[in-house]
Amino acid sequence: MQNSHERVKTLLDALPFIKKFNNEIIVVKYGGAAQTSDELKEKFTRDMVLLWLVGMRPVIVHGGGKSITSMLEHFGVESKFVDGQRVTCLDSMKIAEMVLSGEINKEIVALLNNYGAKAIGISGKDGRLIEARAKDFESFGYTGVVEKVNPEIVNNLINEGFIPVIAPIASSTEVGHPGFNINADLAASKIAIALQARKILFLTDTVGVMDKEKNLLTKLGVDQTNSLIADGTIHGGMVPKVNACLEAIKGGVKKAHIIDGRVEHSILLEILTSEGVGTCFE
Numbered sequence: 001m002q003n004s005h006e007r008v009k010t011l012l013d014a015l016p017f018i019k020k021f022n023n024e025i026i027v028v029k030y031g032g033a034a035q036t037s038d039e040l041k042e043k044f045t046r047d048m049v050l051l052w053l054v055g056m057r058p059v060i061v062h063g064g065g066k067s068i069t070s071m072l073e074h075f076g077v078e079s080k081f082v083d084g085q086r087v088t089c090l091d092s093m094k095i096a097e098m099v100l101s102g103e104i105n106k107e108i109v110a111l112l113n114n115y116g117a118k119a120i121g122i123s124g125k126d127g128r129l130i131e132a133r134a135k136d137f138e139s140f141g142y143t144g145v146v147e148k149v150n151p152e153i154v155n156n157l158i159n160e161g162f163i164p165v166i167a168p169i170a171s172s173t174e175v176g177h178p179g180f181n182i183n184a185d186l187a188a189s190k191i192a193i194a195l196q197a198r199k200i201l202f203l204t205d206t207v208g209v210m211d212k213e214k215n216l217l218t219k220l221g222v223d224q225t226n227s228l229i230a231d232g233t234i235h236g237g238m239v240p241k242v243n244a245c246l247e248a249i250k251g252g253v254k255k256a257h258i259i260d261g262r263v264e265h266s267i268l269l270e271i272l273t274s275e276g277v278g279t280c281f282e
Contacts, residue, residue, distance in 0.1 A: 014272040021271065022055040024198035025158065027253075029188035029244075030108070031063030032205040034261030044203075045111040047267045048163065052117050056271075057158050060165045061191055063184035064104040068096050085135075088142040088181040096181045097123070100167040108165050120157055123167040125179055127153030130187060132170035132180040144170050144180025146187060149194035166191065189244040193251030200248045201270060202241055203261030208279035209234060209242065219280050222246055245281040256281040 028048070034040045051058050065086065069079045072095055080087040088096060105121040112119035124130025129151070132144035157164045168187035170180040185202060192200040209217045209225075212233050220228070225246060228234045234242050238258075245256035259266045259278030269277045 013274070017272045018054045018056075021198060023057065025057045025059060025192075025195050026051065026271070027059045027061060027188055027192040027195065027197045027200040028267065029061050029063070029185055029200070029202045030261075031065070031184055032203055032261045034203050035062065035064065035104075036066060040261065040264070041107075041111065043264050044261075044267070045108070045115055047265055049112060049115045049117045050268065051271065052163055058163055059154060059158070059191065059195065059197070060108060060163065061168060061184060061188035062100070062104055062108060062165065063168065064100050067104060068092075068099050071095050071099050082139055085140065085183065086143060086181065087140050090142065090178065093142040093178050093181055097167075097169050097179065101125075101169055105165055105167045112163055112165070117163050118161055119163040119165055121165040121167070122153065122157075124170040124182065124187065128171050129153055129166070130168070130170035130182060130190070131173065132182060133172075134180065142178060142180050144182050146170065146182060146190045149190050151191070151194040154191070154195060183240065185241050185244040186247075189248045189251070189256075192248050192253050197248075197253050199255050199257065199271070200245070200253050201257045201259055201267060202244065203266070204241060204258055205260070205262060206238070206258075207260045208258050208277075209238065217279055218276070219282065221282065222249060225281065242281075249281055254282065 034044050048058050072079050072092055077091050101123040109119045109121040130146055131148040132146050135143045135145045154164050168182040168184045170182050172179055188200060207216055211217055225242060229239060241258055248256045257270055257278055257280050259270050266277050
């Protein structure tokens with residue numbers, strides 16, 4: 001009986017958040033360890049279906065760097081990185097699109113549909129959702145920088161009751177161009193701004209942003225975050241994720257979150273509880 005009462009209390013505690021975020025667009029950047037563990041994949045999928053069923057409008061933007069590296073090795077193509085960002089030659093561009101738009105995107109869509117949602121997978125090329133230019137072709141090849149997001153196709157899918165699942169491959173204005181490989185964090189931020197999302201969540205392999213004593217910083221403002229980057233507290237691979245959060249906030253998204261994708265149901269804990277998990281930017 002005690003367990004039953006605890007379950008009911010949990011549901012009642014979630015009710016204010018369900019009401020607050022009803023009909024709101026929630027963008028989730030999905031990647032890291034949560035994308036490589038079969039158990040975490042299923043739990044992520046169930047979390048997203050639950051949000052959809054209670055009236056929120058989730059949009060998933062996914063990465064897939066480890067899978068791309070593995071496939072490049074399979075085909076004998078060397079992986080190269082500059083400042084932590086992948087250099088995308090023509091061969092690796094084709095493989096990245098195959099892995100992201102094909103294998104990973106359709107796996108996520110199939111899981112969502114199997115758990116009772118309506119999901120459709122697209123890439124940034126569909127409906128010219130993401131238009132990009134080369135970051136620095138001599139140094140990075142077909143790695144791109146987002147110039148424009150045209151959200152009509154995503155809004156149409158949302159209005160039809162679908163969960164859009166987006167692969168971060170962008171189109172070019174040049175006819176016959178293979179397109180661009182886009183950093184998934186930055187793509188998610190740009191898409192969240194274009195959709196006027198209420199929240200954006202980044203699933204990572206860390207608990208969130210930590211201070212120099214390794215204590216979790218649960219809430220950060222823009223000025224404080226810039227100071228932490230300047231003094232080196234925020235460094236390495238966390239910098240682009242944090243910059244993506246700041247860009248989203250400056251673009252009108254009310255809150256951005258970095259949460260640990262290795263924690264079961266971390267998305268639900270962040271959205272549907274007052275304590276939350278990870279780091280919140282506002």
